[in-house]
Amino acid sequence: MSKSAGCCKRFLHYAFDYETPKTLVIPSLGVGFVFRFTQFLVVMYVVGYVCVVQKAYQDTDTVISTVTTKVKGFAFTNTSDTEPRFWDVADYIIPPQVLKQQHNRFFLQLPSPSTTCVDDCNCVEGRSDPRGNGIQTGLCENYSTTARTCEVLSWCPLEIDTKLPEHALLVAAENFTVLIKNSITYPKFNFHRRNILPHVNSSYLKRCEFSRLTDPHCPIFRLKHIVSEAGEDFQDMAVKGGILGILIDWSCDLDWWAGECLPKYSFRRLDNKHPVNNVAPGYNFRFAKYYKTADGEETRTLIKAYGIRFDVIVFGTAGRFSIVPTIVNLGAALSFLSLVPVVADWFLVTCSRKRDLYSRHKTTHLTEDADSASVSMGTTYGTQ
Numbered sequence: 001m002s003k004s005a006g007c008c009k010r011f012l013h014y015a016f017d018y019e020t021p022k023t024l025v026i027p028s029l030g031v032g033f034v035f036r037f038t039q040f041l042v043v044m045y046v047v048g049y050v051c052v053v054q055k056a057y058q059d060t061d062t063v064i065s066t067v068t069t070k071v072k073g074f075a076f077t078n079t080s081d082t083e084p085r086f087w088d089v090a091d092y093i094i095p096p097q098v099l100k101q102q103h104n105r106f107f108l109q110l111p112s113p114s115t116t117c118v119d120d121c122n123c124v125e126g127r128s129d130p131r132g133n134g135i136q137t138g139l140c141e142n143y144s145t146t147a148r149t150c151e152v153l154s155w156c157p158l159e160i161d162t163k164l165p166e167h168a169l170l171v172a173a174e175n176f177t178v179l180i181k182n183s184i185t186y187p188k189f190n191f192h193r194r195n196i197l198p199h200v201n202s203s204y205l206k207r208c209e210f211s212r213l214t215d216p217h218c219p220i221f222r223l224k225h226i227v228s229e230a231g232e233d234f235q236d237m238a239v240k241g242g243i244l245g246i247l248i249d250w251s252c253d254l255d256w257w258a259g260e261c262l263p264k265y266s267f268r269r270l271d272n273k274h275p276v277n278n279v280a281p282g283y284n285f286r287f288a289k290y291y292k293t294a295d296g297e298e299t300r301t302l303i304k305a306y307g308i309r310f311d312v313i314v315f316g317t318a319g320r321f322s323i324v325p326t327i328v329n330l331g332a333a334l335s336f337l338s339l340v341p342v343v344a345d346w347f348l349v350t351c352s353r354k355r356d357l358y359s360r361h362k363t364t365h366l367t368e369d370a371d372s373a374s375v376s377m378g379t380t381y382g383t384q
Contacts, residue, residue, distance in 0.1 A: 024361060031352060035344040042340060046333040055253070056329040058319030061188035063250050065314035073176030077169060087170060102155040102288075102300050109133050110158065111147040123150035133158055159302060168238035168306075174224035177209070178310070181219065182263065184250050186318045191254060195219050195263045210265070217262060221246070227308065230267040234308075240282030241306040243271040250316030261318070270311060283309050 026032075050056045078084040109115040114131045117123050117140040125138030134154025143149045182195040196205075196219055208218035210225070227234040230244055245268045252261035271283060284307075288300045349359050 026348070026358065028352065028354075031344060031348050034347045035340065038340045038343045039337065042333075042336045046329075046336065050329055050333070055319050057321055057326040058253075058255070059188070059322035059325055060317055060319045061186045063184050063186060063314060063316040063318070065182060065184045065248075065250070067312045067314060068181045069310075069312065070179045070181075071176055072179070073173065075170050075172035075176075102157065102302050104153070104298055105156050106137060106151055106153055107156045107158075108141055108143045108151055109149045111143055111149055115149045117148050117150050155300065155302070159304065166239070168235055170238070171235065173238065174222075174227070174234040176223050177220050178223065178226075179205070179220050180246065180248075180312060182248055182312070182314060184314065184316070186252075186254075189254055189318060189320055191261075191318065193250070193261055193263075195248065197262070212265075216265070223308075223310075226267050226310070230269045232269055237282075237308055239306065241284050241308060242269060242273070243283050243309045243311060244268070245270045246310055246312045248312065248314045248316075250314065250318070252316065252318045254318050254320040282306065 075087040076085070077087065109132060112131075114129055115133075120138060120140045123136045123138050123140050125136060127136045128134075129136075132150075132152060134152030137151045137153060139151040140148050141151050180195065183192070184194075185192045195217075197217055200219075205220065208215055208220055210216070210218045210221045212229075224234050226244060226246065227237060232242070232244075247266045247268060249264040249266070250261070251264075253259075254261065273281070284304055286302060286304050288302050290298065290300045292298055345362075349355050349362070352358060
């Protein structure tokens, strides 16, 4: 037989020889234990983690939400910096800490690297420097005997807010309450809920207050308790301001056996409070109220407001039984079980004491020209 014919025959055998699983029963407690224990691990993973923990048999959807709030409370202030004043709902949503009466005029800026000049050439008429205080007029004037600065058109006197008050203006604000009205929907499941639960009526809302232990589903929160649960002190935080998150978790299991879908509240400070990297700490913003004097001059009251901003963050995922993910994950589980014999085979030919004997019986090559069969080493077979 020629060499080419031999190569062709080997190729045909390689391409068209049929392999069928063969059952080889091995009376070994060690191999049997490895086989059953590996099966047990796979079943526990599928049942315990995939089905119970991950709920892989469910279809899922993410929440769509809307939130409105209503604050209630009253306060009275009487300090050396302000006149006696009564505060109600219309006042304390944006309470001021720093106020300054200003006029629109020409004036010299405070000396700084971006405002000092040598002559008029350093001051460009119409130029507006974001780090400056207004629009330059093109004139360089003496600010003092040692410094010259560019003249600008702006509101003066300038705001100087390096010294903050020692105490918050609205000390009583910690006892204010906020009603949070939150509506959510899972559109895939046509599921709708409110954080004001179906059994809640007007009389209940007038007397309830959120408490994690006694009333965890009341939608009315006392500001002091919100800040306290976030690990902060209300009075300290109110001086420089800060941002607190009110987190509402609507993660729900919508299967009929899982129980009711209810919101879960948590609170956390969101802005940076690093003891070393504390540049520009807290939360503040500016706004102004404009007036005209008797002679027609426009003035304004600049208000720099410090306070605690509350951000309501709603999140959640809902799941419900669906046949499609169930079939997909069931198929994945069966594929894992099909790998168990591979592990048992590896242990059989690698770690067992009679591995040489087992290896010789793993594969049988049948010769059709004879009634007997020859046994040689191989790599595939079925284990039971």
